[in-house]
Amino acid sequence: MTYTFHWEVPLQNLPLFLWGALATLEISGIAVLLGLLIATCGALARLSKHRLLRGAATVYVEVIRNTPFLVQLFYVYFGLVVVGINLEAFSVAILTLTINCGAYCTEIIRAGIQSIHRGQTEAGLSLGMTQWQVFRYVILMPTLRVVWPPLASQFIATMLGSSVVSQISAEELTYAGMFLESRTFRTFEIFFAIAILYFVMARLFSFLFSLTGQKVFREAWGQL
Amino acid sequence: MRRHGRSWGWIAVLGIVLALAWTASASAAESTLDQVLKRGKLLVGIGLGAPPFGMYDADKKPTGYDVDLAKLIAEELKVEIEWVDTTSVNRIPYLLTNKVDLVIATFGNTPERAKQVAFTKPYSSWNLVLLGWKKDRNIKSYKDLKGKTVAVTRGTTQDIAITKLAPEAKIVRYEDDPVAMLAFEQKKADVMPTAEVLALKKVKENKDMEIKGLVSRSWAAIGVRRGDPDWLQWLNTFMDWHGGQGKFAELFEKWNGVQMPVALPRW
Missing domain, CATH: 3.40.190.10 (Periplasmic binding protein-like II)
Structure with a gap:
């Protein structure tokens, strides 16, 4: 009744794992980029003077942040069929992850924008900058500089959270592992290998973010 | 870089401890x-x-x-x-x-x-049969599944059998039977291999479904x-x-x- 380890199972199936890891990077990479775009618009809407815009953004953020990701996933995958939209699992995975990531990042960016003193905007305008210039150089770039670390940790959370999408048969790293598990039943060895891959990807993510952070914001600071 | 080297060491130690704990819990006298x-x-x-x-x-x-x-x-x-x-x-x-x-x-x-x-x-x-839709006339058995989508529950005998019998089908694997069945009913898949008793019940409930022949015995x-x-x-x-x-x-x-x-x- 002693458990015998079979490490050759994950080792022999390394290509399957690497393919899964790439799919995970694809899903979470797209979700993070689109999520950031949504979040920027969302944050502006949250701080907008228009009540309707503000209300819509608030509803979006509150609904997404106060329901489980798995429920959102099933809702989009099976629920949209009722209104005649039948998407395949991979698209649903990216769509739902984008919406989810967008809501969390909206709050992070909103907090960042609010941390910038109103006086700075006025100063920018009085220097003769256009509305767009003020938004870009006085609000957006300094905001991103401040919120980059919390954004990075949200992005990593999104990447790790993407493991849930295997539940609707979207194929990524966890799906690859569970598929192999269903054929070889080497649960421990396989999940150990998956854990290592997720860890490496998370480190890679945070390395990339700190690198781009340093590059982008040093220049942005210089322009100001 | 030295700090990184050390953290990898700790991860290795943690891994060994976990592995030992696993072995210990699995053995009994x-x-x-x-x-x-x-x-x-x-x-x-x-x-x-x-x-x-x-x-x-x-x-x-x-x-x-x-x-x-x-x-x-x-x-x-x-x-x-x-x-x-x-x-x-x-x-x-x-x-x-x-x-x-x-x-x-x-x-x-x-x-x-x-x-x-x-x-x-x-x-x-029990017999495993292929549950499908009447409108798909060109699907008569598991031999006609080239390029078709098949819903299964991951790791079941259905999954193993159809993966082997229909290598050119697109097989989507779900976590449990009710979810796989829902996906099939929502036409996210063309067919679903399942136990004959269950398939007969489904066909009786839904006139658009039919059984597309035997897949395997189990x-x-x-x-x-x-x-x-x-x-x-x-x-x-x-x-x-x-x-x-x-x-x-x-x-x-x-x-x-x-x-x-x-x-x-x-x-």
Whole structure:
């Protein structure tokens, strides 16, 4: 009744794992980029003077942040069929992850924008900058500089959270592992290998973010 | 960089500790048979999402063929039952980590699985058929699945059989039977291989569905941990005794309304 380890199972199936890891990077990479775009618009809407815009953004953020990701996933995958939209699992995975990531990042960016003193905007305008210039150089770039670390940790959370999408048969790293598990039943060895891959990807993510952070914001600071 | 090197060392140590803990938890000195008798309780891994073998009744109590079989075992051992609901995905891990004493959950005794767990003699058998839509006239059997989407529950005998028989099909694998069935019903898949008794029920409910021929035959047996001959021997003695009385054929008919499709080994 002693458990015998079979490490050759994950080792022999390394290509399957690497393919899964790439799919995970694809899903979470797209979700993070689109999520950031949504979040920027969302944050502006949250701080907008228009009540309707503000209300819509608030509803979006509150609904997404106060329901489980798995429920959102099933809702989009099976629920949209009722209104005649039948998407395949991979698209649903990216769509739902984008919406989810967008809501969390909206709050992070909103907090960042609010941390910038109103006086700075006025100063920018009085220097003769256009509305767009003020938004870009006085609000957006300094905001991103401040919120980059919390954004990075949200992005990593999104990447790790993407493991849930295997539940609707979207194929990524966890799906690859569970598929192999269903054929070889080497649960421990396989999940150990998956854990290592997720860890490496998370480190890679945070390395990339700190690198781009340093590059982008040093220049942005210089322009100001 | 030195800091990074050190953190990798810690991760390696953590990994070894986890591995040792796993090994320790999986080893036990005395037979499961003695443990169950001493404990006065049998931990049954059951699948309650697979009617009519395992399901909940109106009072939220487990019921079905597998449930009746477990009750019969507990009766012979004169112990109580604790139900542990498992899925086709987690039933083997549950067994290997001592969370259950045995698994009775439409568990097909395939040679591949038998490398990981030990099976008793089978207590049931069924035909796997292909459930599809009437409008798909060009799909007549599993041979016509090139480029078609097939919904299965990951790791089930259906999954294994169709993966082998239809290598050019796109197979989408779900976590449990109800989700796979919902995906098929929502036409996210063209066909779904499933037990004949279940397929017949679905076809009766939905006039647009039809059965597209036989996929394979399968048995169900009780799964236990390997390396525990006493426990396996007791269960096989139980199987011989009740099989000889015709108990399994009787239970199959009670729950499925039809006779068992393939003859079990004769006693």
